[in-house]
Amino acid sequence: MSEGTEDGEDRPAVVTRGLGKSFGDVVAVRDLNLEIGRGVMYGLIGPNGSGKTTIIRILSGLLSASTGEAWLLGERVPARANRPRIGYMPQEMAIYTDLTVHENIDLFGEMYSIPAEERAEREDSLLAMIGLKERRDSLVSNLSGGMKHRVSLACALVHDPELVFLDEPTVGVDPELRKGFWDYFANLKARGKTVVLTTHYMDEAVRCDAVGMMRLGRMIAEGAPMELIESTESATLEDAFIAKAREESA
Amino acid sequence: MNVRRMMGVARKTLRSLRHDRRTAGFLVFMPLFMIAIFGYTFGGDLKDVDVVIVNLDAGGENGSMSAMIIEELSSGETLRLTVLEGAGAVDGEQLVRDADAWAAIVFASDFTARADAAVDAMRAGTTAYPGVLSVYLDGTNPNIAQAVLTEIATTMQRVLLAQYGLMPPIAVSGEMIYGEDAEFIDFFAPGVMGLAAMMVTFMLSIISFVHERTTGTLDRLLTTPATEGEIVGGYAAALGLVALVQSVVILVTAVLLFDVEVEGSILLVLATILLLGIGSQGLGFLLSSIAKTEFQAVQFMPIILFPSILLAGVFWPIEAVPELLRPVSYFIPLTYAVEACRSVMIRGWDLGDVWPQLLVLAAFAAAMLILSAYSLKRRR
Numbered sequence: 001m002s003e004g005t006e007d008g009e010d011r012p013a014v015v016t017r018g019l020g021k022s023f024g025d026v027v028a029v030r031d032l033n034l035e036i037g038r039g040v041m042y043g044l045i046g047p048n049g050s051g052k053t054t055i056i057r058i059l060s061g062l063l064s065a066s067t068g069e070a071w072l073l074g075e076r077v078p079a080r081a082n083r084p085r086i087g088y089m090p091q092e093m094a095i096y097t098d099l100t101v102h103e104n105i106d107l108f109g110e111m112y113s114i115p116a117e118e119r120a121e122r123e124d125s126l127l128a129m130i131g132l133k134e135r136r137d138s139l140v141s142n143l144s145g146g147m148k149h150r151v152s153l154a155c156a157l158v159h160d161p162e163l164v165f166l167d168e169p170t171v172g173v174d175p176e177l178r179k180g181f182w183d184y185f186a187n188l189k190a191r192g193k194t195v196v197l198t199t200h201y202m203d204e205a206v207r208c209d210a211v212g213m214m215r216l217g218r219m220i221a222e223g224a225p226m227e228l229i230e231s232t233e234s235a236t237l238e239d240a241f242i243a244k245a246r247e248e249s250a
Numbered sequence: 251m252n253v254r255r256m257m258g259v260a261r262k263t264l265r266s267l268r269h270d271r272r273t274a275g276f277l278v279f280m281p282l283f284m285i286a287i288f289g290y291t292f293g294g295d296l297k298d299v300d301v302v303i304v305n306l307d308a309g310g311e312n313g314s315m316s317a318m319i320i321e322e323l324s325s326g327e328t329l330r331l332t333v334l335e336g337a338g339a340v341d342g343e344q345l346v347r348d349a350d351a352w353a354a355i356v357f358a359s360d361f362t363a364r365a366d367a368a369v370d371a372m373r374a375g376t377t378a379y380p381g382v383l384s385v386y387l388d389g390t391n392p393n394i395a396q397a398v399l400t401e402i403a404t405t406m407q408r409v410l411l412a413q414y415g416l417m418p419p420i421a422v423s424g425e426m427i428y429g430e431d432a433e434f435i436d437f438f439a440p441g442v443m444g445l446a447a448m449m450v451t452f453m454l455s456i457i458s459f460v461h462e463r464t465t466g467t468l469d470r471l472l473t474t475p476a477t478e479g480e481i482v483g484g485y486a487a488a489l490g491l492v493a494l495v496q497s498v499v500i501l502v503t504a505v506l507l508f509d510v511e512v513e514g515s516i517l518l519v520l521a522t523i524l525l526l527g528i529g530s531q532g533l534g535f536l537l538s539s540i541a542k543t544e545f546q547a548v549q550f551m552p553i554i555l556f557p558s559i560l561l562a563g564v565f566w567p568i569e570a571v572p573e574l575l576r577p578v579s580y581f582i583p584l585t586y587a588v589e590a591c592r593s594v595m596i597r598g599w600d601l602g603d604v605w606p607q608l609l610v611l612a613a614f615a616a617a618m619l620i621l622s623a624y625s626l627k628r629r630r
């Protein structure tokens with residue numbers, strides 16, 4: 001794997017080699033070897049504390065890895081040069097509650113140096129997508145939890161990134177809206193974007209092209225959801241996870 | 251450094267202040283309140299200080315000297331006199347003890363007689379035991395005690411000169427180089443200005459950044475192309491502006507309400523405040539990485555503010571700070587800001603005179619900005 005920022009189309013969106021992270025005695029992630037191709041919707045699934053957020057934060061350049069290395073779109077992490085092409089939605093809400101919906105989206109648009117006119121257009125279409133057109137000028141602190149979540153998603157997508165990390169994007173989102181979210185992720189994928197998301201609601205991850213099952217910082221299985229379900233003769237992805245976890249413990 | 255992104259961060263910071271009406275109001279009214287309170291408490295000349303005079307003086311052949319002094323004293327505005335005549339009228343000392351008066355002046359019964367004798371002796375070139383005037387003072391407020399004593403001393407000199415043509419053997423010729431019409435408020439208005447700028451920028455910065463850290467927005471900003479320097483610079487620009495607005499509020503209030511005079515350049519004063527504000531917000535930023543919650547952030551405030559209020563020469567000069575603590579004063583950036591503002595406002599000094607202070611403040615601001623940006627760069 002060569003370093004460099006030029007974007008060979010052949011380069012995978014995400015590559016990690018022996019990636020690991022410890023916090024003192026706690027090993028949050030160990031020996032992770034990932035390869036996520038372009039235009040793929042990839043799900044990191046596993047229970048709380050299994051290391052999903054830690055992986056996303058290392059890839060986003062917010063945490064340094066204890067071991068191993070990683071590349072995004074061909075650039076070694078922390079991939080500064082590729083930042084304009086990468087989006088990140090943190091697990092926490094991470095939006096300014098003392099600003100309006102518009103001001104939040106506009107701020108992040110500005111951080112990506114999107115020209116004002118284009119920024120307004122992007123904002124319009126994102127507001128339509130998250131169904132908050134009427135709340136454009138509401139303070140975020142006056143919105144419901146689900147609405148805040150949608151604003152957070154919009155902020156991550158304001159620059160139409162090629163690669164987007166979504167950490168638990170559907171937590172606290174009501175079922176009806178959750179389906180809308182997944183439709184939107186599928187739409188991103190259809191437009192050639194790479195989507196890497198995490199979820200501890202394992203069953204909803206069947207809509208991913210591939211999932212990696214995380215348990216105690218280790219990836220215990222990886223593959224297409226249906227294959228994982230069939231190979232373990234399970235009914236759901238969650239059952240498949242349990243079967244794989246048993247296999248590993250044995 | 252992308253200026254547009256930096257301004258984007260600055261705009262966002264100001265926008266959130268705009269939405270938070272209470273905080274925005276606080277930012278404007280706090281300095282107004284501070285200067286008004288301090289101004290009315292310490293400001294202006296003392297007036298109508300209650301003083302009781304117990305006059306037991308029997309007088310002399312050329313009239314009563316105590317009466318002349320009393321008349322002269324009552325012509326001024328500083329003291330409000332209550333004169334009690336006659337032997338055994340009241341115990342003056344007790345009046346002060348009971349806090350019915352700030353001071354009691356007691357003329358002994360032989361006051362004029364002895365004074366006349368002393369004057370005669372002086373003319374003859376010999377000496378005589380002078381008349382006794384006892385002053386009982388309530389020292390609870392040193393300002394008042396000092397003012398009463400000064401008033402009495404100068405009045406006596408005037409009476410001696412007018413009535414007896416006597417001059418003290420040594421004449422002191424005093425000439426005010428700076429601050430001819432300066433009152434106490436002129437002295438501390440620059441101090442309050444610096445203090446307010448420092449307090450508010452520090453407070454806003456530490457609380458905003460603790461908030462940014464705990465909610466994850468700071469992390470999120472860091473994943474965008476915005477650099478650490480742009481984020482830190484954007485905040486510095488926004489909070490520096492807040493400090494400027496505050497200083498203008500204080501200056502306008504001080505000038506309109508208390509007739510404070512600004513001898514030097516107002517721009518130089520504002521530049522000083524800007525540097526102090528930027529440095530203080532940087533300090534707030536750095537300490538925000540130690541504080542885990544907003545509550546912990548609030549705990550930093552007294553640690554930073556008390557030494558500044560007490561040791562930086564805001565209300566009394568550095569020279570009044572105990573020598574043991576004085577080195578600490580020189581480590582407090584506010585010291586330099588207050589010194590510079592005061593010199594410009596009262597002495598009318600310009601950049602050529604106050605550049606050392608400005609240099610220290612610029613170094614402080616630069617160091618804080620660089621350290622802040624660096625601390626953001628370090629990933630865990």
Ligand SMILES: Nc1ncnc2c1ncn2[C@@H]1O[C@H](COP(=O)(O)OP(=O)(O)O)[C@@H](O)[C@H]1O
Binds near residue numbers: 026028048050053055
């Ligand atoms: N900053 C941190 N300090 C110490 N331990 C941490 C930190 N962040 C995460 N951990 C630990 O690392 C493990 C993985 O956490 P995380 O990546 O958040 O899991 P997930 O996102 O799958 O719920 C957990 O045991 C968690 O307690």
Ligand SMILES: [Mg+2]
Binds near residue numbers: 052054091168
């Ligand atoms: Mg997580």
